[in-house]
Amino acid sequence: xxxxxxxxxxxxxxxxxxxxxxxxxxxxxxxxxxxxxxxxxxxxxxxxxxxxxxxxxxxxxxxxxxxxxxxxxxxxxxxxxxxxxxxxxxxxxxxxxxxxxxxxxxxxxxxxxxxxxxxxxxxxxxxxxxxxxxxxxxxxxxxxxxxxxxxxxxxxxxxxxxxxxxxxxxxxxxxxxxxxxxxxxxxxxxxxxxxxxxxxxxxx
Numbered sequence: 428x429x430x431x432x433x434x435x436x437x438x439x440x441x442x443x444x445x446x447x448x449x450x451x452x453x454x455x456x457x458x459x460x461x462x463x464x465x466x467x468x469x470x471x472x473x474x475x476x477x478x479x480x481x482x483x484x485x486x487x488x489x490x491x492x493x494x495x496x497x498x499x500x501x502x503x504x505x506x507x508x509x510x511x512x513x514x515x516x517x518x519x520x521x522x523x524x525x526x527x528x529x530x531x532x533x534x535x536x537x538x539x540x541x542x543x544x545x546x547x548x549x550x551x552x553x554x555x556x557x558x559x560x561x562x563x564x565x566x567x568x569x570x571x572x573x574x575x576x577x578x579x580x581x582x583x584x585x586x587x588x589x590x591x592x593x594x595x596x597x598x599x600x601x602x603x604x605x606x607x608x609x610x611x612x613x614x615x616x617x618x619x620x621x622x623x624x625x626x627x628x629x630x631x
Contacts, residue, residue: 440480443470445489445516448508455481455504465586468562468593481506489515537607549611556604563597566590 447453447461458481459474461467472480484490489512492504508516533551536543570577570590579587 440470440472440476441484441489442516442519443472444477444480444484445508445512448490448506448512449516452505452507454506458506468566469589484512487511487515545612549608549613552604552607552611556601556608559597559600559604563594563601566593566597570594 443462443466444458447458447466450461453461455474455478459477462470462472462477481490481492485492485506489509490506491509492506495503495505497503533555536548536551540548570587573583574587574590
């Protein structure tokens with residue numbers, strides 16, 4: 428049997444939320460927005476998943492919440508990382524990471540290139556190209572806004588390194604898509620059998 432202590436940890440949503448809360452206390456809404464704009468680039472979660480996980484973390488004592496009274500709108504809950512939560516995050520981060528697995532149906536189509544229609548495939552690659560160009564531009568905007576001189580204080584160094592990795596990844600995928608569009612053949616014209624060749628000769 429495998430020893431679970433020797434296995435690499437899987438990133439749980441709770442770990443990602445604890446990492447977000449190291450920046451500052453946040454409401455559930457603010458956490459969801461933080462996911463959308465930063466950590467969500469490499470760890471996806473929808474808003475309902477985040478709210479459910481916050482309740483679990485509070486039950487474990489990893490976060491605590493306080494109600495903030497607001498005038499003219501509903502009160503809000505602000506979540507703060509507890510000492511137990513910081514210890515749990517350190518314990519998780521001290522274990523070795525697991526390389527991400529890749530599941531990409533576009534690459535499966537490329538693998539079977541001789542047996543798929545080229546035009547839909549080219550359209551798919553073009554859509555991917557635009558997607559990754561947009562992501563590349565977004566990463567570059569974030570870097571220029573948050574790290575204009577290309578350096579970061581110790582607390583933000585990991586964020587800058589992640590963004591630089593994102594830039595390199597997106598640039599590589601953009602170049603791959605451009606190469607694929609350049610070398611993929613266009614759809615060959617349909618082969619039409621002349622009607623005359625299919626007719627039987629009449630007996631005289």
